[in-house]
Amino acid sequence: MSNGSMSQTDVVIAGLKRMLSSRRLRPGDRLPVEKDLAAELQVSRGSLREGVRALSTMGILETRQGAGTFVTQLEPAALLSAMEFWVGLQDGERANQVHTVRRALETEAAAAAALSITELQLAEAGRILERAGEAIQSTPIDHEGAMQCDIEFHRLIAESSGNHVLSALIETVSTRTVRGRMWRSIHDSEGLVATHGEHLGILAALRRHDADRARTRMANHLYAVEDYVTAIPGHELGEPAAEQDVPSPEIGVQHD
Structure with a gap:
């Protein structure tokens, strides 16, 4: 030009x-x-x-x-702030597309993390999932605590990949707003337990430093989240939850 x-x-x-x-x-x-x-x-x-x-x-x-x-x-994280703002506004089919991008990024981050994650990071991931388990088993269920643990677990994996650009992109497409829309206000303890099991499976693959297994388990986990949400009658992935003030954590169906 x-x-x-x-x-x-x-x-x-x-x-x-x-x-x-x-x-x-x-x-x-x-x-x-x-x-x-x-x-x-x-x-x-x-x-x-x-x-x-x-x-x-x-x-x-x-x-x-x-x-x-x-x-x-x-820094990539700072330069992507405008995109993060845009992601938070998406709903319907656009939100579905954002989740597809998130799944692609996070599966590769899990594979990379399996090869580079340190013992300190593995220990921290274990502590995060212990807190998540306690939040899910508490009476009543601590949905906010479980959601926070989910955010921390996925963020740790992204950071453990060693790729700062990949980590920043994942943070951009998995904002708290997007997660709140996905998690719904449905408090299904069986679903929460299944999701926790998927997280434990991902951690097990990371501990084995098995890139293929980590990639597959992360993909299955995110497919399960997507399948559960889109199965709710009359709801799309990006549609705001009915009780946005009490978002529940990602709810999935356990995959083998």
């Missing part, structure tokens, strides 16, 4: 992207002074400010009062 067909703001964004790609600007660097940068990019100062604002919204730049404008650390 030629500059003639680009808005001045797009020219600024493209110019700064070139500077980052060429490593002229690196994470943490301060941008050149406004007058010089505007002259180099051949745009007005107003257009430069608009471009800087756009890149700041995307998490690429940050303006510090009295210090200037800097390139952020460009």
Whole structure:
């Protein structure tokens, strides 16, 4: 695309992207002074400010009062915040598609984690599932506690994969809002026990450092969640639960 067909703001964004790609600007660097940068990019100062604002919204730049404008650390988690916001708004078929992406990402994360997870991480995963079991067995069932344990367990596996980009993408497509919609307000103790069993199966595969088994067990677990939710008459995966203030944890059907 030629500059003639680009808005001045797009020219600024493209110019700064070139500077980052060429490593002229690196994470943490301060941008050149406004007058010089505007002259180099051949745009007005107003257009430069608009471009800087756009890149700041995307998490690429940050303006510090009295210090200037800097390139952020460009961490994937921060740059995906806009996508995370979008994911939380999806329902119906779009939410089904988000879950499909989550399943693809998490199954590969489980396989990678099986090869790289440490003994400390395995111990922490075990403690998380112990707390989950206690929450499920309590009277009444501690749904909020069980849901929190589920979040922590899946997050630990993603982080244990050793792939920061993969971990950030998983966090983006499995927000608390999305989980709350999926888990429903149906308090089915048998379903919760089945889901807990699936988690224990995943942990067993991780302890064996068996990538294929971990991948398969994670896939079966997430298919079970999907199957259960879509089997509820009149409900789609992304439709908000009837009692959104008391979301129940993922409910699955045990797979062999």
